[in-house]
Amino acid sequence: MIVGxxxxxxxxxxxxxxxxxxxxxxKPLYTMKKTLTIxxxxxxxxxxxxxxxxxxxxxxxxxxxxxxxxDSVTFRLKADYATTVSLYGSWLPGYSGKIDMKRxxxxxxxxxxxxxEPEIYxxxxxxxxxxxxxxxxxxxxxxxxxxxxxxxxxxxRSENYKEANQRGTVTHMWYDSEVLGLxxxxxxxxxxxxxxxKKVKYPVLYLLHGGGGxxxxxxxxxxxxxxxxxxxxxxLAEPMIVVMPNGNPGQQAACTLNLPVKDxxxxxxxxxxxxxxxxxxxxVPFIEKNFRVIAKPESRAIAGLSMGGGHxxxxxxxxxxxxxxxxxxxxxxxxxVEQATRLKNAGVKLYWxxxxxxxxxxxxxxxxxxxxxxxxxxxxYFVNDHGHEWRNWRLYLNTFARLLFK
Numbered sequence: 001m002i003v004g005x006x007x008x009x010x011x012x013x014x015x016x017x018x019x020x021x022x023x024x025x026x027k028p029l030y031t032m033k034k035t036l037t038i039x040x041x042x043x044x045x046x047x048x049x050x051x052x053x054x055x056x057x058x059x060x061x062x063x064x065x066x067x068x069x070x071d072s073v074t075f076r077l078k079a080d081y082a083t084t085v086s087l088y089g090s091w092l093p094g095y096s097g098k099i100d101m102k103r104x105x106x107x108x109x110x111x112x113x114x115x116x117e118p119e120i121y122x123x124x125x126x127x128x129x130x131x132x133x134x135x136x137x138x139x140x141x142x143x144x145x146x147x148x149x150x151x152x153x154x155x156x157r158s159e160n161y162k163e164a165n166q167r168g169t170v171t172h173m174w175y176d177s178e179v180l181g182l183x184x185x186x187x188x189x190x191x192x193x194x195x196x197x198k199k200v201k202y203p204v205l206y207l208l209h210g211g212g213g214x215x216x217x218x219x220x221x222x223x224x225x226x227x228x229x230x231x232x233x234x235x236l237a238e239p240m241i242v243v244m245p246n247g248n249p250g251q252q253a254a255c256t257l258n259l260p261v262k263d264x265x266x267x268x269x270x271x272x273x274x275x276x277x278x279x280x281x282x283x284v285p286f287i288e289k290n291f292r293v294i295a296k297p298e299s300r301a302i303a304g305l306s307m308g309g310g311h312x313x314x315x316x317x318x319x320x321x322x323x324x325x326x327x328x329x330x331x332x333x334x335x336x337v338e339q340a341t342r343l344k345n346a347g348v349k350l351y352w353x354x355x356x357x358x359x360x361x362x363x364x365x366x367x368x369x370x371x372x373x374x375x376x377x378x379x380x381y382f383v384n385d386h387g388h389e390w391r392n393w394r395l396y397l398n399t400f401a402r403l404l405f406k
Contacts, residue, residue, distance in 0.1 A: 063076050063077075064136065065134055065136040066123075066134070068154075073113055075111055075113070075134070076108055076109065076110045076136065077125050077132075078107055078109075079107060082109065083128055084100070084127075084128055084129075085125055085126070086100050086125070086126045087113070087125060088124050089121055089123040090121045090123065091117075099113060101125075115153055116153055118157045120141075120150060120151070120153075120161055120390070121151045121153070121391075122141060122148035122149065123149050124148065124149060133147060133149045137150070142216065143212075143220070144212040145255055157395070160230035161226055164229035166193075166232070168194065169190045172185055172186070173186050175282070175286045177282050178282070179277050180250075180275075180278050181262070184245075185246060185252065185254070186215050186244060186245040186246060187219055187243075187244040188242070188243055188244070188287070189224065189242040191229075191232050191240060192229065192233070193239070194239075194241075194292075200239075201293055201294045202241045202292060202294065202299075203300070203301070203404070203405040204240065204241045204243060204291075204299065204300055205240050205241070205243070205301040206243050206245070206303070207224060207397075208244075208245065208247050208302070208304030208307075209244070209247055209304070209308050210304075210307045210308050210309075211306055211307040214247075214248065214253070214255065216254050218242075219244065221390045222390060222394055222397065224244065227397055228240070228242060228401065231401055240301075240401075241293060243283065243287055247311060249264050249275045250264045273314060273318065275311060276311055276318055280318070280319045284322070298405075299324075300323045300324065300325070301326070301350075301405070302315055302316065302327070303327035303328070303329060303352075303397070304328065305331075305393045306329075309328035309330055310331055310332040310333035312333070313326075313331055313334070313335060314333060316348075320342055320346040324349040325348075325352075325403075325404050327350070327352040327354070327396070328365075328368070329354045329392075329393055330354070330359050333368075334364060334368060334371070337371055337375045341375045343377060350380075351378070351379035352380045352403065353368060353369060353380065355382075355392075356384055356388070357384070357385060357386075358387040360388055365383075369381045382396065
């Protein structure tokens with residue numbers, strides 16, 4: 001009896017056999033003719049799989065979109081049967097502006113616009129009233145339940161949003177939450193060299209998303225991994241681990257996993273502060289058990305945007321000796337002078353507030369600034385243009401991350 005495994009390398013055939021008969025019977029299982037037939041079949045199968053994607057463009061000239069040239073950007077879309085096509089971009093005033101596109105040869109619609117300032121933007125096409133993403137652009141972002149085509153305009157402000165030469169690792173981790181009664185997922189960034197330098201321990205930044213986001217928001221929309229990679233590679237930030245949990249207590253993980261969502265009545269007093277409790281009493285210990293971290297307040301930072309800014313404020317007040325570095329961004333939260341005084345006495349090393357002057361939560365940030373000032377808690381209040389949007393939150397991370405753990 002012969003049990004054989006045959007490997008094909010180029011035009012050569014190799015047979016591995018386990019022979020329970022005599023050596024006379026150890027002959028190739030297939031003739032060369034059959035071997036070539038099998039090789040041809042494999043080639044056809046591989047070719048068919050490759051064509052599964054390329055068929056859509058077979059015989060067509062590739063469409064370049066967006067095409068960035070110096071101070072302009074050209075967008076293109078092939079829409080054979082469309083009657084109207086327009087461009088929507090997040091850089092346009094009021095997030096509602098549209099620019100009409102013109103039909104050209106081969107029914108390729110196009111428009112050339114002035115390049116916006118260096119930053120990352122989202123855009124889409126409106127085809128006869130229906131929004132579609134750019135099929136020629138592989139750069140995408142996910143914001144909640146929406147996928148968006150991405151435009152990156154290169155420049156000083158956006159240079160850290162691109163891929164660095166020395167890149168860290170982004171991992172999805174699952175943990176059991178007794179507080180929330182769920183098996184949940186978080187995203188963890190470890191810096192370049194973490195897997196090699198086995199004896200090195202690192203400080204940790206707990207980075208929280210806003211309402212409508214999840215554990216992937218900061219790596220998708222926020223470019224957190226690219227920002228940290230670039231800052232660390234340039235020596236502008238300390239190497240650190242970044243933990244990005246899911247801040248929706250009823251969710252196990254991002255909606256893309258299509259897992260059941262637990263119904264939680266947040267008006268029930270029993271659920272007051274439940275997520276912050278899980279964050280500080282479950283997630284922090286989980287990270288300190290499973291990663292090489294420096295488990296001390298001076299090596300823990302917490303930051304978050306919008307809802308996550310509220311979680312940041314709440315966590316720092318409920319567990320005042322857990323985090324020495326606190327950064328609420330466009331925060332939905334407040335505190336009293338007495339609470340700020342307790343934080344001051346706890347020895348906070350950095351309290352950094354960021355908010356845009358067009359943000360609907362700007363007044364809340366102004367009040368937080370005033371409260372900290374009255375309590376005598378030294379802090380930084382970073383105010384810039386624009387509103388409640390990712391272009392601000394990326395800038396804030398790119399700014400305060402340089403100050404942590406120094």
